[in-house]
Amino acid sequence: xxxxxxxxxxxxxxxxxxVFNTIRGNGNxxxxxxxxxxxxSVNVKKVKFKNRFGIEIVGDLYIPQNIENKRIxxxxxxxxxxxxxxxxxxxxxxxxxERGFITLAFDPSFTGESGGDVRDVASPDINTEDxxxxxxxxxxxxxxxxxKIGIIGICGFGGFxxxxxxxxxRIKATVTSTMYDMTRVSAxxxxxxxxxxxxxxxxxxxxxxxxxxxxxxxxAKSSPLPSPEDITEETPQFIKDYVNYYKTKLGFHPRxxxxxxxWNKTSALSLITQPILAYSNTIKNPVLMIHGEKAHSRYxxxxxxxxxxxxxxxxxxxxNANHTDLYYKTDVIPFDKIEKFFKTNLR
Numbered sequence: 001x002x003x004x005x006x007x008x009x010x011x012x013x014x015x016x017x018x019v020f021n022t023i024r025g026n027g028n029x030x031x032x033x034x035x036x037x038x039x040x041s042v043n044v045k046k047v048k049f050k051n052r053f054g055i056e057i058v059g060d061l062y063i064p065q066n067i068e069n070k071r072i073x074x075x076x077x078x079x080x081x082x083x084x085x086x087x088x089x090x091x092x093x094x095x096x097x098e099r100g101f102i103t104l105a106f107d108p109s110f111t112g113e114s115g116g117d118v119r120d121v122a123s124p125d126i127n128t129e130d131x132x133x134x135x136x137x138x139x140x141x142x143x144x145x146x147x148k149i150g151i152i153g154i155c156g157f158g159g160f161x162x163x164x165x166x167x168x169x170r171i172k173a174t175v176t177s178t179m180y181d182m183t184r185v186s187a188x189x190x191x192x193x194x195x196x197x198x199x200x201x202x203x204x205x206x207x208x209x210x211x212x213x214x215x216x217x218x219x220a221k222s223s224p225l226p227s228p229e230d231i232t233e234e235t236p237q238f239i240k241d242y243v244n245y246y247k248t249k250l251g252f253h254p255r256x257x258x259x260x261x262x263w264n265k266t267s268a269l270s271l272i273t274q275p276i277l278a279y280s281n282t283i284k285n286p287v288l289m290i291h292g293e294k295a296h297s298r299y300x301x302x303x304x305x306x307x308x309x310x311x312x313x314x315x316x317x318x319x320n321a322n323h324t325d326l327y328y329k330t331d332v333i334p335f336d337k338i339e340k341f342f343k344t345n346l347r
Contacts, residue, residue, distance in 0.1 A: 034086045034094075035251050036328070041065055042097040051109065051133035053126055058113035059106030059134065060085050062097035063143065073148035073346035074102040074141070076134035080327065081122070081156025081182060084112040084255050088154055088327045092177070095330065096152075099339045101346075102144055106134050108157070112255055118219050120257060120264040124183060124274040127157070131164035135171060148172060148346040152338075154326075155297075156180040158289075162304060163276040165283045173345035174283070175338055177290045178326040179301045186271035191299070199272065206266050213266065221262035238296040241324040251328060277304055286312040286345045290334060292321030312345075 032038050043063045050056050064072075075096055077089040085093075085105040093103035108130045109123070110116035116126075131151055139146040150173035153161020158179025165174040188194050194202075213219050228247050231240055245251040246258035254260050287308055291301040298317070305315040318326065318334060325332045 033253075034090050035253055036091045036094070039094050039098055042094055044094070047104070047137065049133060049137040051126070051129050051136075053109070053129065055109045055126070056115035057106050057109065057130060057133055057137075058085075058115075059104045059137075060090055060093065062093045062103045062105070064097050064100055064102070067102075067143060071143060071145040072100065072102055073150070073342065074104065074138045074144040075150045075152060075342060076131060076138060077103060077105045077152040077154070078108055078130065078134070078161075079152075079154030079157030079177075081180060083155070083258070084253055086253050087251055087256060089152075089157075091328065091330075092152055092154065092333075095333075095335055096339065096342070099335070101342065102138070102141070104134055104138060106130065111257075118264060120221070120261070120267065122182070122267045123270055124160070124163070124276050125270075127160045128163045128167060128276065131161060131171070132168045135168060139170070145346075146170075150174060150342050150346055152177065154178060155323075156182045159183070159276050159300070159304075162280050162283070162287070165285065165287065166277075166279040169285070172285050173342055174285065174287045175290065175341065176287070176301065176304075177333070178292060178295060178297060178323050179289060179304065180297055181277055181300045181304060183271045183275045183277075184300070186268045187273070187275075190296070203269075203272065206269050209266050210269075220265045222265045222267075224262045225258055236296075238323060241322055245324050245327055277307065280304060281307050281309050283308060284310065286341070287314070288338070288341045289313075289315045290318060290326065290338075291315070292318050292323060292325055292332075294320060295323040295326075297323050314341075 043065060045061050047059050047061045048056055077093045079089055085107050089105040093105035097103045107114040109126050110119055110121045135149050138144050138149050151161050151171050152175045154177045158176030159181040161174055161176055165171045187199060225243055228243055231243060252259045289301045289305050291298045321332050
């Protein structure tokens with residue numbers, strides 16, 4: 001295979017492994033539209049707020065019942081990389097609301113029910129800002145103690161979450177789960193296998209695609225994840241795991257690109273030149289990083305953890321878990337540990 005074709009296919013696979021959303025919802029919260037069961041002890045409502053770029057962010061706010069008119073800690077949640085709030089982030093948010101926190105699962109800019117055009121685009125700056133915009137919103141709620149706000153970033157939004165924690169001192173505690181550093185994997189490939197020449201050729205191809213997009217007046221899409229029936233023995237196991245979640249009833253959602261769409265092909269351009277963890281060593285507030293023992297992505301958390309400083313940081317490896325086990329397996333996701341972390345550090 002020619003290197004140029006390899007690079008093109010690499011970007012296509014990279015951008016479609018994760019969940020982005022191409023169909024905006026109607027904002028109607030009359031029926032339960034999540035991929036997980038509704039809790040009877042939590043109230044949920046749709047909310048909207050704007051980030052500092054003027055993009056409208058849409059989220060689901062989960063509020064424990066019977067909070068007795070007191071201000072309580074809050075947590076903003078997003079991920080996997082561009083995933084809709086009706087999937088993984090909503091599950092985390094609802095579970096932690098059951099445990100006494102006000103939580104906000106939100107769709108990042110350009111995805112899901114949130115605003116922003118062109119659709120299905122990632123931005124290291126804007127997606128980091130989305131976390132701070134969620135903190136902005138939470139500080140305005142009378143039920144929230146504005147000095148006790150944390151965040152959870154899942155998969156690719158684990159990296160953006162760490163970046164937000166380095167930028168926003170109002171974030172008093174940060175959890176990452178099955179974290180990806182999207183800027184690293186975009187620029188260097190898995191396990192950093194790409195050479196400088198590989199990267200340059202990829203940049204050439206992506207910018208040539210921009211020229212074609214300008215000529216055509218639209219934005220080309222990358223290839224979608226394969227369907228379950230197209231999986232073969234040669235398919236990498238982590239791709240099988242993504243397909244098993246996004247393309248089956250386990251996690252399928254019609255607004256999810258992993259389930260039902262495709263990325264903007266040139267979305268990786270800003271990711272390859274703007275490393276997001278450059279200042280993670282300046283984070284002073286507590287950080288808990290969680291990853292599966294058998295996850296193909298485990299090295300992202302291990303390497304990012306080495307850069308963190310201070311004695312209030314922890315890397316927790318979940319025995320026998322792979323990357324997507326931490327998307328939906330409530331008996332594998334260490335919610336007891338996450339709850340204890342936030343109750344200890346948001347008090």
